[in-house]
Amino acid sequence: xxxxxxxxxxxxxxxxxxxxxxxxxxxxxxxxxxxxxxxxxxxxxxxxxxxxxxxxxxxxxxxxxxxxxxxxxxxxxxxxxxxxxxxxxxxxxxxxxxxxxxxxxxxxxxxxxxxxxxxxxxxxxxxxxxxxxxxxxxxxxxxxxxxxxxxxxxxxxxxxxxxxxxxxxxxxxxxxxxxxxxxxxxxxxxxxxxxxxxxxxxxxxxxxxxxxxxxxxxxxxxxxxxxxxxxxxxxxxxxxxxxxxxxxxxxxxxxxxxxxxxxxxxxxxxxxxxxxxxxxxxxxxxxxxxxxxxxxxxxxxxxxxxxxxxxx
Numbered sequence: 001x002x003x004x005x006x007x008x009x010x011x012x013x014x015x016x017x018x019x020x021x022x023x024x025x026x027x028x029x030x031x032x033x034x035x036x037x038x039x040x041x042x043x044x045x046x047x048x049x050x051x052x053x054x055x056x057x058x059x060x061x062x063x064x065x066x067x068x069x070x071x072x073x074x075x076x077x078x079x080x081x082x083x084x085x086x087x088x089x090x091x092x093x094x095x096x097x098x099x100x101x102x103x104x105x106x107x108x109x110x111x112x113x114x115x116x117x118x119x120x121x122x123x124x125x126x127x128x129x130x131x132x133x134x135x136x137x138x139x140x141x142x143x144x145x146x147x148x149x150x151x152x153x154x155x156x157x158x159x160x161x162x163x164x165x166x167x168x169x170x171x172x173x174x175x176x177x178x179x180x181x182x183x184x185x186x187x188x189x190x191x192x193x194x195x196x197x198x199x200x201x202x203x204x205x206x207x208x209x210x211x212x213x214x215x216x217x218x219x220x221x222x223x224x225x226x227x228x229x230x231x232x233x234x235x236x237x238x239x240x241x242x243x244x245x246x247x248x249x250x251x252x253x254x255x256x257x258x259x260x261x262x263x264x265x266x267x268x269x270x271x272x273x274x275x276x277x278x279x280x281x282x283x284x285x286x287x288x289x290x291x292x293x294x295x296x297x298x299x300x301x302x303x304x305x306x307x308x309x310x311x312x
Contacts, residue, residue: 004029005049005121010039010065011083012057016108020052020083023110024117036060040068043075050121052104052113055084055091063098070099074154077127079120083108139189140196143211148219151209152274155223159268166268167230169220170281171199171237171261174293176216178250179257191246191257192216198240202233218259219278227265227300234261234296242294253294260288263298266306273310276301280309 009020009032017032024030031046033039036057043051051069055062062082069075082095085106092103101120104113135147143151152168159166173179173195180188192212199218203210209221220237222230238259246257262285264277280301288297301309 006031006046007117008033008039008042008046008048008051010034010036010051010057010062011054013054016054016083016106019108019110020113023108023113027114028117028121036062036065039065043069043078044072047075048078049124050117051078051080052083052117053080053100055082055095063094066095066100067098074158077124079124081116081120137196137212140193140212142196142200142218143209145211145213145219148209148211148213148221149274152221152277155221156268156272156274156277159223160270160272163267163269164224165226165265166277167222167225167227167233167263167265168277168281169222169230169234169237169261169263170213170278170285171218171220171234171259172285172289173216173241174253174258174260174289175248175251179248182248182250194244194246195241195257195259198244199237202237202240219281225265227263227298230263230265231296231298234263234298237261238294238296253292258294260285260293261296261298262286262288263296264301265298266301267303269303272303272306276306276309279312280306283309 006029007024009017009030011017012034021030031042033042036059053062053065066080069078069080079101080099081102081104082100083104083106095103102116104116135143137144155166179191196212199210203220207223211219213219222233238261241257241259244257248257262281264280264284266277284297284299288295
């Protein structure tokens with residue numbers, strides 16, 4: 001694997017953590033927790049690639065930790081391997097039923113632990129690659145609508161914990177149907193790909209997401225971004241598309257390809273409907289188009305307004 005995988009070791013016995021760390025630290029990044037509650041906190045903060053989880057712990061046993069990991073949408077895909085001295089089949093079945101992927105019995109055999117961790121990390125990498133293909137737009141290389149909606153759900157849930165801001169941009173290529181009719185679908189595809197590349201260059205932070213939302217429509221997800229910052233990103237996108245200089249003789253906005261952008265910013269809260277941000281940004285996009293296109297419209301939305309959009 002090109003990047004060292006992060007393995008979270010959870011055990012209330014420090015000696016067991018030391019044995020497992022010694023077996024795995026040469027190939028993997030190791031972090032650890034000595035209780036179930038600490039394990040959940042660490043998992044939520046670093047999102048490890050795999051968890052080695054002790055079954056018998058005093059405050060919260062491994063079964064409950066595994067159950068909570070699998071119930072959390074942000075953690076559910078992380079493989080969990082139980083480490084246990086329990087040898088009965090019933091205990092193993094119980095663990096597998098709540099989502100564990102494997103068992104390693106104590107006393108620990110370093111060779112077996114290394115092999116099982118390696119195998120499960122390789123399988124996870126393959127699953128992640130297949131999942132990435134399913135949420136990637138083939139024409140632009142950006143994420144697709146499915147990815148946008150998945151990440152949006154996760155980010156609203158995550159940011160609600162601290163009531164942080166989330167900004168969403170929706171943008172359209174102006175008069176794109178006329179462009180296709182005038183220049184042909186091959187040129188239309190090239191135009192979409194070039195706009196997608198300009199969008200990717202404008203949205204540069206690791207936490208940000210740019211996607212092709214569908215047809216000639218794109219979207220951006222900007223976590224922990226103020227409204228002023230989001231408006232700057234939107235203006236940058238608009239300017240980058242203008243600078244492409246793609247001729248568009250049938251546009252009423254300019255002699256070249258342009259975009260209209262809608263921006264919505266709101267504070268995340270528990271129970272918020274993630275799609276309300278999309279609806280809010282789409283509302284602002286309509287305003288930008290009504291104003292003559294080739295422009296940006298946006299505003300801050302309050303909790304009550306988001307709830308109204310959800311109910312609409």
